[in-house]
Amino acid sequence: GAVVSQHPSWVICKSGTSVKIECRSLDFQATTMFWYRQFPKQSLMLMATSNEGSKATYEQGVEKDKFLINHASLTLSTLTVTSAHPEDSSFYICSGGGHYEQYFGPGTRLTVT
């Protein structure tokens, strides 16, 4: 199957700083990518839909000014957690693909101290 990478795989940052997470489709073009958040021992919750060349679409309850998404090319979407707080600590996973199958990145574990 197709491959999606994420960088970094693990990041620790101090409260109040910003962190950028990259999601790349390595062998396919993705006009649409999705960002999910997973709390420990919980399911994946869709945060937003990242659209190449246009604004992201955020799910209800997700602060778009806090979770900035940029999809500047057909192979790269970035999620920036701004002014991070400890409650933002989570596992962030992106996906890309098509209507019949989504390919998931390995995830990024964010810890805010």
Add this chain to the structure above:
Amino acid sequence: AQSVTQLDSQVPVFEEAPVELRCNYSSSVSVYLFWYVQYPNQGLQLLLKYLSGSTLVKGINGFEAEFNKSQTSFHLRKPSVHISDTAEYFCAVSGNAGGTSYGKLTFGQGTILTVHP
């Protein structure tokens, strides 16, 4: 809108025993159905999917699932499990009408399968 319910949060089984992980969904539109597996601190790997056609779907690692439209279920089964099957399993659904539902998945709560020797 769709929702997915995985009826068991944890399923312990012994090695070589059969297992069934249950999944029910609700949706106002026709759906595609998926089962994913997640190993600790990793992303999700697709086990199998139902798009259309035969209701019995075979996937990787010996898993299979049956789509039952009348019961709105998509249970995952394996006739004989291995220690290496220990992981968390997620059932997911997406609307198949395209448009804003394109590729967007709604996940169940997950089922942790633990295979004991």
